[in-house]
Amino acid sequence: MKTSFRKYLMIGLAATALSTTGLPAWADQVLNIAHPVLEQSWSPLQGGGHVARWQSLQWAAPMYFDKDGKLTPYVLSSAKPDESFKTWTLSIDPKAVFSDGSKITAQDIVGTWNLCARPATKHARVNLFLGDVEGFNDVVVGKAKDMTGLVVNDDQTVTVTLAGPDPIFDQKIATALIPPVKISQAVDESGAQKADWWRPENGVVVSGPFMPESMDLDQGIVTLVPNPHFFGPKPKLEKIVLTTVSDPITATLMLQRGDMDAATELITPTIIQDLGADFLGGPALAKGQQFWFDASKPPMDDINVRKALTMSVNPQELALAAFPDGPFTVADQILNKVPGVDPDFPKFAYDPEAAKAALAASKYKGSDRLPKIMFVGISTPTHEAAAQYIAEQWRKVLGIQGTEMKPAIETYAGPDQKSVQVFRDDVGTRVPDAVSYLMGSIHSGSGNALNKMGGYKNAEVDKLLDEASVKGVADPDRIGNAQKAQRLFREDWMYIPYYYDVMSKWAMPWVQNFDKNDDWQVIEPWNVTIDEEKRPS
Amino acid sequence: MGRYILNRLVRWIPSVFILLLLVYALVFFGAGDPIKLIFLQAPGDVAYDPARIDAIREAAGLNRPFLLQFWDYVLNVAQGNFGNSLVSGRSVNAMISAAVPVTLKIGLTAIVLVSVVGILLGVIAALNQNKWLDNLIVGFALVIWGIPVFVAGPLITVFLVLVLDFDVPYGWGGLFSTKVIVPLLVIGLNPMALIIRQARAGVLEVLSEDYVRTARAKGIPNYQVVMRHIMRPVLTPVVSQIGLLVIATLNNSILIEKVFGLPGLGRMTETAIKSSDYPVIMAIVLIFSIVVMASNLLVDISYPLLDPRAAAKKTEDE
Numbered sequence: 001m002k003t004s005f006r007k008y009l010m011i012g013l014a015a016t017a018l019s020t021t022g023l024p025a026w027a028d029q030v031l032n033i034a035h036p037v038l039e040q041s042w043s044p045l046q047g048g049g050h051v052a053r054w055q056s057l058q059w060a061a062p063m064y065f066d067k068d069g070k071l072t073p074y075v076l077s078s079a080k081p082d083e084s085f086k087t088w089t090l091s092i093d094p095k096a097v098f099s100d101g102s103k104i105t106a107q108d109i110v111g112t113w114n115l116c117a118r119p120a121t122k123h124a125r126v127n128l129f130l131g132d133v134e135g136f137n138d139v140v141v142g143k144a145k146d147m148t149g150l151v152v153n154d155d156q157t158v159t160v161t162l163a164g165p166d167p168i169f170d171q172k173i174a175t176a177l178i179p180p181v182k183i184s185q186a187v188d189e190s191g192a193q194k195a196d197w198w199r200p201e202n203g204v205v206v207s208g209p210f211m212p213e214s215m216d217l218d219q220g221i222v223t224l225v226p227n228p229h230f231f232g233p234k235p236k237l238e239k240i241v242l243t244t245v246s247d248p249i250t251a252t253l254m255l256q257r258g259d260m261d262a263a264t265e266l267i268t269p270t271i272i273q274d275l276g277a278d279f280l281g282g283p284a285l286a287k288g289q290q291f292w293f294d295a296s297k298p299p300m301d302d303i304n305v306r307k308a309l310t311m312s313v314n315p316q317e318l319a320l321a322a323f324p325d326g327p328f329t330v331a332d333q334i335l336n337k338v339p340g341v342d343p344d345f346p347k348f349a350y351d352p353e354a355a356k357a358a359l360a361a362s363k364y365k366g367s368d369r370l371p372k373i374m375f376v377g378i379s380t381p382t383h384e385a386a387a388q389y390i391a392e393q394w395r396k397v398l399g400i401q402g403t404e405m406k407p408a409i410e411t412y413a414g415p416d417q418k419s420v421q422v423f424r425d426d427v428g429t430r431v432p433d434a435v436s437y438l439m440g441s442i443h444s445g446s447g448n449a450l451n452k453m454g455g456y457k458n459a460e461v462d463k464l465l466d467e468a469s470v471k472g473v474a475d476p477d478r479i480g481n482a483q484k485a486q487r488l489f490r491e492d493w494m495y496i497p498y499y500y501d502v503m504s505k506w507a508m509p510w511v512q513n514f515d516k517n518d519d520w521q522v523i524e525p526w527n528v529t530i531d532e533e534k535r536p537s
Numbered sequence: 538m539g540r541y542i543l544n545r546l547v548r549w550i551p552s553v554f555i556l557l558l559l560v561y562a563l564v565f566f567g568a569g570d571p572i573k574l575i576f577l578q579a580p581g582d583v584a585y586d587p588a589r590i591d592a593i594r595e596a597a598g599l600n601r602p603f604l605l606q607f608w609d610y611v612l613n614v615a616q617g618n619f620g621n622s623l624v625s626g627r628s629v630n631a632m633i634s635a636a637v638p639v640t641l642k643i644g645l646t647a648i649v650l651v652s653v654v655g656i657l658l659g660v661i662a663a664l665n666q667n668k669w670l671d672n673l674i675v676g677f678a679l680v681i682w683g684i685p686v687f688v689a690g691p692l693i694t695v696f697l698v699l700v701l702d703f704d705v706p707y708g709w710g711g712l713f714s715t716k717v718i719v720p721l722l723v724i725g726l727n728p729m730a731l732i733i734r735q736a737r738a739g740v741l742e743v744l745s746e747d748y749v750r751t752a753r754a755k756g757i758p759n760y761q762v763v764m765r766h767i768m769r770p771v772l773t774p775v776v777s778q779i780g781l782l783v784i785a786t787l788n789n790s791i792l793i794e795k796v797f798g799l800p801g802l803g804r805m806t807e808t809a810i811k812s813s814d815y816p817v818i819m820a821i822v823l824i825f826s827i828v829v830m831a832s833n834l835l836v837d838i839s840y841p842l843l844d845p846r847a848a849a850k851k852t853e854d855e
Contacts, residue, residue: 037808038800038804038805038808039625040625040627040632040808041624041625041626041627048575048576049575118596119589119592119593119595119596120593120596120597122572124575127589140586140589140592141588141591141592142592142595142596193626195621195626195628196627217627218632218635218636218800219708219709219800220798220800220804243798244798245707246795246798246804246807247691247795249691249694249695249796250691250694250705250707250797250798253694253695253698253699254705254707257704257705259704259705259707
């Protein structure tokens with residue numbers, strides 16, 4: 001409390017009362033995190049939501065990607081494929097133990113993954129990691145309880161049989177979102193997840209560097225302390241406290257004053273002015289934002305209109321409109337931060353004259369006959385600024401007057417819902433693999449092609465990617481095919497490039513070693529420390 | 538009186554049933570599928586598979602007809618079981634039992650403070666009509682009436698923290714903790730204007746009555762005139778505002794509890810509505826409606842105590 005005596009008198013009783021207001025004082029090396037949601041479940045088997053972003057604190061992943069993007073053993077000491085890439089043998093590190101000292105077994109891994117796939121568990125991303133395992137499709141819709149492709153060999157090894165070859169299965173399971181849990185604690189006799197098994201009151205045992213000391217779900221305060229049996233390096237922090245702070249203004253004030261050190265996620269229009277650019281900074285992600293055209297709807301059904309709309313936008317100015325205070329990286333190609341980024345990719349050029357010519361060459365001949373163009377995904381002030389810039393460029397360069405913007409597709413109610421032609425959304429990958437990246441964004445089977453690009457299908461693009469997906473990681477054709485597919489896709493003029501994402505730290509400068517990977521996880525939670533001299537007293 | 542209260546309580550049952558049916562229908566048909574929302578609200582590469590979502594809905598019993606689900610819900614509620622959250626799986630009874638005391642403590646304290654301070658200021662203003670003190674109090678009431686609670690909360694916090702360098706008022710340490718002072722201030726500011734104006738108008742009306750003039754002519758000290766002859770008739774219309782005050786307090790609690798980190802029903806409401814978690818929403822609606830109806834009943838019961846004419850009318854009604 002720094003209030004002067006004079007101020008104290010002025011404020012009177014209120015000041016006296018407030019003098020003791022605030023969070024409890026922390027001891028050294030206590031990391032305080034502002035969490036935006038009042039969570040009622042901290043189960044590690046949700047696969048999404050804000051809880052999942054702190055999974056690596058309590059739970060050891062099968063494997064993980066380190067700071068340099070290198071696949072690193074963790075619970076699993078190795079994952080080896082056979083020659084066909086259809087059968088994988090997973091070996092558990094003999095040192096891998098839970099917080100009660102008991103070993104992590106093959107039964108735990110198989111049990112956890114089956115539990116993740118069962119519908120009642122409601123895991124949001126299990127398809128991404130285990131979707132290719134034999135029998136997955138039956139479990140995920142409730143027709144079976146266990147995947148036939150998961151077999152316990154012995155306590156230390158699991159054999160996984162996939163429905164088709166997958167040379168990067170080991171990379172897909174390198175995520176904290178399917179962490180092995182002590183299955184006898186988590187599952188009941190019917191095969192469903194037990195209620196509240198993850199609470200310390202119920203004696204939960206964890207596998208990560210920190211274990212829960214208390215979970216007050218009503219107040220929204222979770223306290224973690226070091227796991228004495230952690231099989232990795234000894235954690236440096238004495239305690240981590242996650243406190244629910246739903247109001248962004250309050251969270252910002254707490255971060256400014258040092259009451260909080262980090263946030264799970266914090267988005268405000270003035271965040272860079274309030275907390276500095278470093279707060280949002282971080283390593284580049286294998287993920288980029290684009291404005292996608294739905295070619296099944298007019299006027300996007302005409303490639304000349306798509307060309308005109310793309311060439312009338314200056315990519316630099318677009319990114320600057322969204323991030324006037326920086327930092328940002330202007331996007332061009334789809335691929336980013338994965339082996340296989342095309343160094344010679346022909347960028348989309350800002351060319352107003354060519355844009356006018358393209359629109360004149362379209363079946364609409366000019367802007368007068370174009371239907372209204374509707375955007376969705378304009379869900380933050382940043383995206384709103386970018387979409388406004390695009391609309392203004394279209395008006396200035398092409399004379400287009402009719403545009404409309406809405407936050408998200410599910411809120412775009414009414415008859416207009418089926419007329420949306422432009423979707424702002426990101427695409428990316430969790431694994432450092434160009435084929436996986438493009439399979440999820442431009443292949444006709446991807447959700448992006450089906451939902452955002454109106455069922456986009458380029459047979460040649462599909463063929464190249466399908467061929468590449470079964471080639472080994474070391475095979476140069478894997479990357480070569482991906483680059484060819486990306487160039488072919490470019491010639492269809494299906495998107496306006498926007499910017500590449502970074503994995504924001506959402507932490508104040510005094511929090512050290514807080515790097516996160518593409519999986520949203522703190523990569524090495526055991527190394528996190530606090531520079532107390534930099535933290536406001 | 539006993540029969541009157543019993544009659545009122547019996548009338549509650551169909552009202553509550555209709556309210557529950559309406560809210561259940563609104564949430565069921567209008568607020569979105571909670572299972573879909575789990576997937577739609579998660580950012581990035583969530584695997585949205587309609588067949589899987591159908592399987593999850595089936596596992597949660599959400600694919601049954603509306604009336605069947607509603608009837609099951611009513612039967613469970615009648616047995617005191619609010620079910621489990623569709624999102625987290627946690628028992629709604631456990632969630633509610635922890636949150637209700639916090640909201641009630643804050644709300645009741647705010648109502649008592651607002652009533653006492655508001656009536657006091659209203660009376661002082663009326664007794665000093667058109668003087669600087671009256672202008673000050675009426676001006677203050679106008680200002681606080683014009684500032685919505687969602688503006689007052691963050692503004693007061695920012696002022697205290699950035700200008701006066703106080704700690705951020707956040708969290709819950711019980712009703713007698715200093716942490717509740719700022720939330721109480723914010724939650725009470727706006728409704729206090731209502732009480733001040735009502736009390737002031739009531740006193741001004743009574744001041745011109747013959748019996749007040751007579752009492753003063755008899756030489757009765759001013760404070761006795763106020764306490765014995767003015768306050769009682771003034772309180773009747775003011776008390777009738779308490780019902781509105783309860784509604785305003787419950788509404789304000791949603792924002793106040795979020796801003797100041799109070800673990801009550803208001804903060805829970807926000808989370809439940811965002812995720813369309815209707816077992817939680819229904820439980821909160823039920824509790825809010827019972828609180829509002831109970832407060833109206835209390836107001837009705839208090840009328841005869843303040844005004845004998847109301848007692849006579851009530852006896853006729855019975």
